[in-house]
Amino acid sequence: xxxxxxxxxxxxxxxxGIPIINCAYENTAFDYFPWYQQFPGKGPxxxxxxxxxxxxxxxxxxxxxxxxxxxxxxxxxMDSQPGDSATYFCAASGGATNKLIFGTGTLLAVQP
Amino acid sequence: xxxxxxxPKFQVLKTGQSMTLQCAQDMNxxxxxxxxxxxxxxxxxxxxxxxxxITDQGEVPNGxxxxxxxxxxxxxxxxxxxxxxTSVYFCASRRQGSSGNTIYFGEGSWLTVV
Numbered sequence: 579x580x581x582x583x584x585x586x587x588x589x590x591x592x593x594x595g596i597p598i599i600n601c602a603y604e605n606t607a608f609d610y611f612p613w614y615q616q617f618p619g620k621g622p623x624x625x626x627x628x629x630x631x632x633x634x635x636x637x638x639x640x641x642x643x644x645x646x647x648x649x650x651x652x653x654x655x656m657d658s659q660p661g662d663s664a665t666y667f668c669a670a671s672g673g674a675t676n677k678l679i680f681g682t683g684t685l686l687a688v689q690p
Numbered sequence: 691x692x693x694x695x696x697x698p699k700f701q702v703l704k705t706g707q708s709m710t711l712q713c714a715q716d717m718n719x720x721x722x723x724x725x726x727x728x729x730x731x732x733x734x735x736x737x738x739x740x741x742x743x744i745t746d747q748g749e750v751p752n753g754x755x756x757x758x759x760x761x762x763x764x765x766x767x768x769x770x771x772x773x774x775x776t777s778v779y780f781c782a783s784r785r786q787g788s789s790g791n792t793i794y795f796g797e798g799s800w801l802t803v804v
Contacts, residue, residue: 619798
C-alpha cells in the first residue's frame with residue numbers, strides 16, 4: 579500500500595519548458611508536503627514545501643500547487659534549465675509519529 | 691558543517707555476512723531515520739528513532755536492526771545480508787516536534803550483496 583503516489587516516473591522537457599510532477603496522498607493526517615531534489619550520487623535535499631492551509635507556494639522558479647479536497651499536490655518548474663535535471667521526490671508527513679513518507683520519484687531531464 | 695555523516699560510502703558483502711552502516715549527526719537532532727532507495731521504489735523508511743533509547747519500525751524493517759544509545763549516532767545493522775538488500779541507504783535527521791522541520795540526508799551508502 580503506497581501512501582504517496584507520484585507520477586510520471588520520468589519526464590523530458592526542452593529548456594524553458596514547464597515540467598509538472600504530480601502526487602496524491604491518502605492519509606488525511608498528513609499536514610506537511612515537501613519536495614526533494616536529488617542529483618546523482620548525492621542525498622536528497624529539500625527544495626520547497628507546503629502546508630495544507632494554502633493552495634500555492636512559490637519559491638523562485640519552483641511552485642507547489644495543493645488541492646486539499648482532492649488530496650493532490652504538484653510541483654511546477656518555470657523556465658526549466660539543464661541544471662534542473664535531477665530526480666524529484668514528493669513526500670508527506672504528519673500524524674502521531676511524523677514519519678516522512680516518499681513518493682517513488684520522477685527523473686527529469688531538461689534538454690538544452 | 692558536517693551535518694549527517696554516513697560510512698562506508700561503498701561496501702560489497704557476501705550473502706550471510708553481517709555489517710553495520712554508521713550514521714552520525716552533529717545538529718543535536720532528536721529524530722533520525724534510515725531509508726533505502728531502489729529504482730522505481732523511491733525512498734522507503736526502514737527504521738526511525740525519536741530520541742536516545744527509542745526506536746521504531748518503518749515500512750520495510752525486516753532484515754535490519756537499529757539502536758540509539760546517543761543522540762548523535764544511529765547505526766543500521768544487517769545481521770545476515772541477502773541479495774535483496776542490495777540498495778543505496780540514506781540516513782536522515784531532523785528536529786523532533788513539528789512535522790515541518792526540515793529533514794537532512796547524508797550522502798548515501800551503496801551496498802551490494804553478492
